Amino acid sequence: MSAAAAGATTPEDTMRGIAGGFVLGVPLVYTQEVWFHGGNLSPFDILGLLAASFLLNLALSTVVGFHAGRTKRPFEDAVVGFGLSFLISAFLLVLLRRVDLEMAFGPRLGIIALSAVPISLGFALGNSLAPREGGKLEEGSGGGFGDLLAAAGGAVVLVLNIAPTEEPLLLAAELGSIRLIGLVAVSLALSYVMVFFAEFGGKGGRINSNHPIHTPLVETVLAYLVALVVSAGLLRAFGELPAIDGSTLARSVVLAFPASLGAALGRLLV
Amino acid sequence: MNPTDEAPSKTRGNLFSRERTAFEWALLLVSAGAIGTIVIGLLIYAGNQAGGEAKLVAGFARAGTDRNGGPQFEVTVRNTGGSGAEQVVTEVSLGQDTRLVTMLRIPKDDEASAIVTFPAGSSGDPELQLLSYNQP
Known part of the structure; x- marks a missing residue:
């Protein structure tokens, strides 16, 4: 093995960081005060916040990082985590139509930068998001159905503080069908990547399992449906689904995005 | 040691001359580009900002x-x-x-x-x- 390959950052490492970034960052991206303050804070205030965040990233990369077993390249890892967080932030905000080409250049950058702060911290904590050795759930305690229960639990934990807010309603009202379909696709892709690609642990056990639910495609789709049902249930509980119509589906899909991340995290933890 | 865990790099601290894979170079360049775009963009924005009250x-x-x-x-x-x-x-x-x-x-x-x-x-x-x- 060459010196470059030994200890090199792999796509799996990067996906762990990206998964951590999404899990910590999405709740803040679903906050309208961030949309507003990102466009109104002084650029120097935002730069100061970014500088402080970079130092925190550097510290976290020293003790945790997104590459398992390596905390010896904190500066490089912090640069990678910080830079990719801007790209994730921009991707999310474009997908959710919080920034577009009609906006002025400065506010657009401000919103992207502010939203990137928690994403970068999640990136630096990516390696500790789930146990490296995989979950401890045994076949006798539920098997594949236990995974779906864990998915429901994870979804509830991540979106319980988002469901009662205005943001899912605002986003659902403003997103067209193309973006909503995109949100479903991104939810499924991230869920798949987190559980079956990012090497958080337990991947081999899932793939080698005979349980029909542990087929990657089936588990990913079922877990998303669980997240969608949990989202609709929470919205209904908070009185945000008064009727069964198109807006019901749109609101549920918008909330199911963070819920699907929680569902993936829940499955990694069992 | 877990086979996926790696030994500490022998070139610790050698940021610029360390041997890297193509994937690592790509990550580093894309990340540095994104940071540069945001920081330079915010500085330009600060320079051009009208400032003052809402109009x-x-x-x-x-x-x-x-x-x-x-x-x-x-x-x-x-x-x-x-x-x-x-x-x-x-x-x-x-x-x-x-x-x-x-x-x-x-x-x-x-x-x-x-x-x-x-x-x-x-x-x-x-x-x-x-x-x-x-x-x-």
Whole structure:
């Protein structure tokens, strides 16, 4: 093995960081005060916040990082985590139509930068998001159905503080069908990547399992449906689904995005 | 040691001359590019920023009629100032009828719009007045 390959950052490492970034960052991206303050804070205030965040990233990369077993390249890892967080932030905000080409250049950058702060911290904590050795759930305690229960639990934990807010309603009202379909696709892709690609642990056990639910495609789709049902249930509980119509589906899909991340995290933890 | 865990790099601290895979180079270049774009962009923005208070420009346009034949107008308020505005209140009058429009937030360099509807049969010259706003 060459010196470059030994200890090199792999796509799996990067996906762990990206998964951590999404899990910590999405709740803040679903906050309208961030949309507003990102466009109104002084650029120097935002730069100061970014500088402080970079130092925190550097510290976290020293003790945790997104590459398992390596905390010896904190500066490089912090640069990678910080830079990719801007790209994730921009991707999310474009997908959710919080920034577009009609906006002025400065506010657009401000919103992207502010939203990137928690994403970068999640990136630096990516390696500790789930146990490296995989979950401890045994076949006798539920098997594949236990995974779906864990998915429901994870979804509830991540979106319980988002469901009662205005943001899912605002986003659902403003997103067209193309973006909503995109949100479903991104939810499924991230869920798949987190559980079956990012090497958080337990991947081999899932793939080698005979349980029909542990087929990657089936588990990913079922877990998303669980997240969608949990989202609709929470919205209904908070009185945000008064009727069964198109807006019901749109609101549920918008909330199911963070819920699907929680569902993936829940499955990694069992 | 777990086979996937790696020994500490022998070139620790050697940031520029360390041997890297193509994937690592790509990650580093993309990340550095993203950081540079944001930081330089914010610095340029700071240099060009108008600064100062919010400056609101309000306008309206006829937007058709509702199902009862009531005239509708679209009110648009644009903020061209150096800071955001909150609780922006405008008043639209059509003859004897008036409508108040409250816009919660208008960031700087952004605009907000709303549709107001008057009762069917309302007539007169429409007028628009910016009543008040707060600066956060």
